[in-house]
Amino acid sequence: MRSSLHHFSRGVLPTRRRLSPYFSNSQIPSLSSHLQSSSRVPPSYALHFLLNSNFSFQNLCSQSAAKLDSSTKRCWNCVADKTGTTPFLYCDSCRSIQPVDLSIDYFQIFGLEKKYEIEVDSLEGKYKDWQKKLHPDLVHSKSEKERGYAAEQSARVIDAYRTLSKPLSRAIYILRLEGVDVDEEQTVSDPELLTEIMEIREAVEEAPDSQALNQIQSKMAEKLEESSNSFVNAYQSRNFDEAVACIQRMTYYQRASEEILKKL
Template sequence: MSAPMRQITRSCQTFLVFCKKSQNLVISKRFNESKRYYASIPVFSISLRDVRTHTTLYGTVNNFLKSEPTPTTARLTVSRNYCSLTRICWSCRSPVAANDQKAVYFCEKCDSILPPEDKATHFERMECEPSFDVNIPRLTQKYRELQRQLHPDRFTIRREREQYYSLQQSSATNKAYNTLLKPLSRGLYMLELKGMSIEEDDKTVDKEFLFEIMELNEEIAETHSSKELSRLHEENTGRLEKLLVELSRAFSKDDYAKAKVILTRMRYYVNIEDKIKEMLMPSFPGTANDV
């Protein structure tokens, strides 16, 4: 090794830097080639994800820094709750590129199926915008595409670990699709993402509304005519459609408090719809977009 190279090596420092623009944590080597010039080379990238269990980040960073001749660690300014190491493929040990917009199912290098990302949202799994106004045909198309790729039947002759991961991925995809497919479950899930929920004894429901629901249930219980039940179903469908318009508007304005009130009412009307359908079965046809 030449003398200039030895000088550069001795003055090499390692920094952990957070880039706000790319939302990445980057470990970089900085070479002090002169008093006025620094050459910075990224050697390890860590994407920011909402993951709470990756203590691997700290072990990996510390091990890397300890291996350097003269490490200098910059202050980590990002909360531990919001940091994660870019995933490593369990099969070939290659880094798996993180994607903030969608879930990653396969290793790009060896094509092995990966375990589900625990913190991926249903919207990310189905690669759709986190909005209440979901494009249902596109959602269904994506679901069928993923099921063709992830279904356990495709992995019957693969390794046992891949069979297990395919079962997990397929199950997670089913759950995401079924949650986003129906407006009520989709809306409740969007509340859940904001840390909100609707309790059984929710106090936001006024007594007048509860009295209306009680009267509807009594009317349904006393009705034995299919024609009359169909009329009640049409009226209930009208109420739900009106609430859907209001709910879409509330979510578009990020008014989650109002969305919660609307969803609470919707849940009562959905229960009424289910009750009417059960009484009219098996002759009653299902709707294409059940609430």
């Protein structure tokens, strides 16, 4: 019984995921696809690339995209000083795309306070606004350097959008900003959760019809919301051990929901 629980728990929990490397121009979805899509999730092939990369976005950013001095930001092209509070991804003076500044986090890219509870519906409009300025299609006739900046910036905005759009990835990211690296490969050790994993797996396998599966799916949604609320409390109280435990539960419930959807 213990070995089967161990095998199943590793099967439903995802492997460690890292921030993506930048796309080449051919890998980034076209600008028109960004602006026409009404989904909160980037196009599937871009998302697949982001989720399955074995490299770090930070490692593959160019030398010039290293962390910049946050006290002085000037356009590399026209040397104009940064103005306003908008993250300096793009120069309004000469319309040049800037190198990636890793001191700008994903919340700042979307003009959000760094907190778990955000208005997800507000992300899409800002996402499209950034792509209207940063997409590689817009700089195809410019220098190789700026085309590289466009590829890096556009890819980073895609990853920021994907990360903040989902409760689980947003929870993992906000803990990493606090210096807490969540090990998504860690085996489930909570006996109660292990038992629950097996019971739900059996219920899914024995479900006689789609109605029964939908009922289980509804329970998973409730449990995911409960774990998400528990994460909020743990994060706000700086109880990072409990926050990590909440992420582990959220990870399982999301994976269980995905398994159910495959059967519907």
